[in-house]
Each structure stands twice: as C-alpha cells, then as structure tokens.
Amino acid sequence: MNILHISPYVPSLHTNHAGGVCMGKTVETLRKKHDVYVLSFITMPLEEKIIAEEYDSENSYFIPISNADRIKQGLLHLNMPLMFSARSSKEFKKQFLKIIEERNIEAIHCEYTAMAQYIWIKEKYPNMIFNIVEHDVTRQSFLRKSKDATGFKKLFWKWQLKQASKYEKAYCQKADHVIAVNSKDERLLHEYYDLNNVELMNPYYGVDFKKESTIKKQPKSICFIGQMAREENHLAAMRLIQIFKSMHRDDIQLTIIGAHPSNELQSFECENIHITGFVDKIEDEILKNEMAVFPLTLGAGIKLKVLLACGLGLPVITTDIGAEGIDEDGNTLLLAQTDEEIKQAILDLIDDPQKLEKKSIESKKFVEKYFSWDKTIELYDRLYEVRT
Secondary structure, X not given: OEEEEEEOOOOOOOOOOHHHHHHHHHHHHHHOOOEEEEEXXXXXXXXXXHHHHHOOOOOEEEEEOXXXXXXXXXXXXXXXXXXXXXXXXXXXXXXXXXXXXXOOOOEEEEEOHHHXXXXXXXXXXXXXEEEEEEOOOHHHHHHHHHHHOOHHHHHHHHHHHHHHHHHHHHHHHHXXXXXXXXHHHHHHHHHXXXXXXXXXXXXXXXXXXXXXXXXXXXXXXXXXXXXXXXXXXXXXXXXXXXXHHHHOOOOOEEEEEOOOOOHHHHOOOEOOEEEEEOOOOHHHHHHOOOEEEEOOOOOOOOOHHHHXXXXXXXXXEEOHHHHOOOOOOXXXXXXXXXXXXXXXXXXXXXXXHHHHHHHHHHHHHHHHHHOOOHHHHHHHHHHOOOOO
C-alpha cells in the first residue's frame, strides 16, 4: 500500500522528544510492508541534521516553519486554535496534493490532531483511508489550561478550548480511524465526541527494555526527564528542585535530564543538583539513577517519559497527571500529589534498598507486559491491510 505519513515534527528515533521518537518507530514499522512517504515540518536545527542523515529527497518532503510563520498563520486563521493554525501552510498543502497525485497514495497516516486539518482530502478522494493518531486529546489539554488560568488568560483559553473542541470533533468524525495512545484517551474520545472508530495503540519509547544494562547507578540518585522548553516540564522540574532542597540531604543527588533548560533552571546547578541539557543517549543518563520523580501539574495524555523510566527499571513517583493512561490506581507507580507527599515518598524509597530493588523489577515487568510495541504492529497490519 502507498501510505503518506504527515506530522508536525520530523519523525525520528533520534530526535529529542518522545512523540517524535514514536513517530519514527511508526515510519520504520510501516516501511517494512508498505511504500511510505513522509511529509513534515522542520521546527529546529536538530531536525535539519536528522533529515540529512536519515531521509532521502525521493520519498520525503519537509517544510521549514519559524516563529514568525506561526504568528502569521495565527493572524490569518483567527477562527482556528493556535496549535492548529501554526500548521496551516500553503506550501505544505501544495506538496501534500503533489505527493498524493504523483505517488498514488491510498492512505494518510496523520500524527497529532493539528495535522488532521488536512482531512479535507477525503472530499477529493473519498476512498482514501485517513487515520489520525491522537497523541493527546486536544480538548483535555485546553480544558486544563482554561481551568488553571485567571483573568484575560482564562478568557483566552476558554476561547481556544471552544475552537479546539469544534475542530477536533469534526476531524475525528470524518476519519476512518482515530488512534489513541492510552486507554484514558480512548475513553475520553468516546465521551467527548461519541466516536465509534477509536483504536488503541501502545507508543514506542526508543529503548529495548529487554536489554540488560551495564551502567553503574549512583547511590541515592533521583532524576526528572523532559523536554524543558515545554511549560509542564519546566514547572515540574522547578517544583522537584524545591522539594529536593527542602529535604536537606547532602547524600542525595538530583539530575534534571532534557534539552533546552531555561536560564532559571540552569541557575540551580550545584554540587548535588545537575542540569544536563541535551544528551546524546538519554537512556544511559537515566540508568545512572535509582529512581525517577515526575511532580507534574500540567499536560494531557500519556507521559512517555514515565513509561521510559519504568521500562528502564526505575521506580517512579508521580502525580495523577503523570499516571494518566498508564497506572492511574497506583498499582506499580507511586502516586503522590502534594509537595510533602512527594518528599515523603522519595525518602521512604531512597532509604530502603530492598523496597527500591523490588519496585525496580516491578516497574520493568509492568511496561514489558502492558506496553509492548508488538501490539501496535498488529494494529497497523489490520488498519493497513493490503488490498487485493
């Protein structure tokens, strides 16, 4: 089958954010049985490097997009949520149509709701398959922002929520299948939009969890993982630093792992707090630690960083938001909400080597059992069954 994969970021197993890694694994998987063409946007220098090393110009097409472009598109499409209008590109549309016509595309694999705006192609080609991967349920994300904001920001996010819900519903109802990345999002899509075309996939984290690690762990070490340019990660990292400092324990080390830390975050670098910035092999950096802590207060959908830490055998302490779609009852994850609860959970675990080892084994087995990529391969085989 000829499949066109469209996305807001360059798909790659070597990019610096979980969504991009998962998309990279999808492209790799689909290419084993289909002819797959990639059309995406370039949003940062790292993606230019990835394109040069991993993609050929015959089967892949990339459109540069800057902050100025995002602002321009936002002003031109005031009736759309900002995250959608940012990907409303005339050049993308031109390439989109060209690839479909020249390559006899039979199916569109669309990553993220913002890219689902190109579902109008089904009006031109009614028999074309158009599947949407909902990495986050957009309505859920905007709902949280509108609840947490005050004053003018609250009015702004309520307006964005209304627009996002309208477009997301329209896109999902027109799609052949909507693919959720966790069971909670699957349920929300049913509840919000009364959909009967929702499928469930397991995301990919970029690591072979069955491989045994030889990396030596630093005793009494904690880490947080995240793309630090994202507000929810910055806030969570700052919160964890304050919790960590309140413990007054010189024997414990904290490492904040992730690209684009702010100057504010970097200012906390000291003897027992380390801010890594971008790292080449994030799993190696994570494996140096005994546990991972994610005191998240924002964000919707499944948190791949939580699954990544679990799959690498780190016990994880997190909030309800961090556990969404993974282990909301706290059977394997250690759930804590307040700063004091998070602090106590850290101390209870880090000072008990036997409990630490038990939770480590439990975490790894949990991910291997419930979040295997093999299940996603089976889903793709079914959705893109070769037509005879």
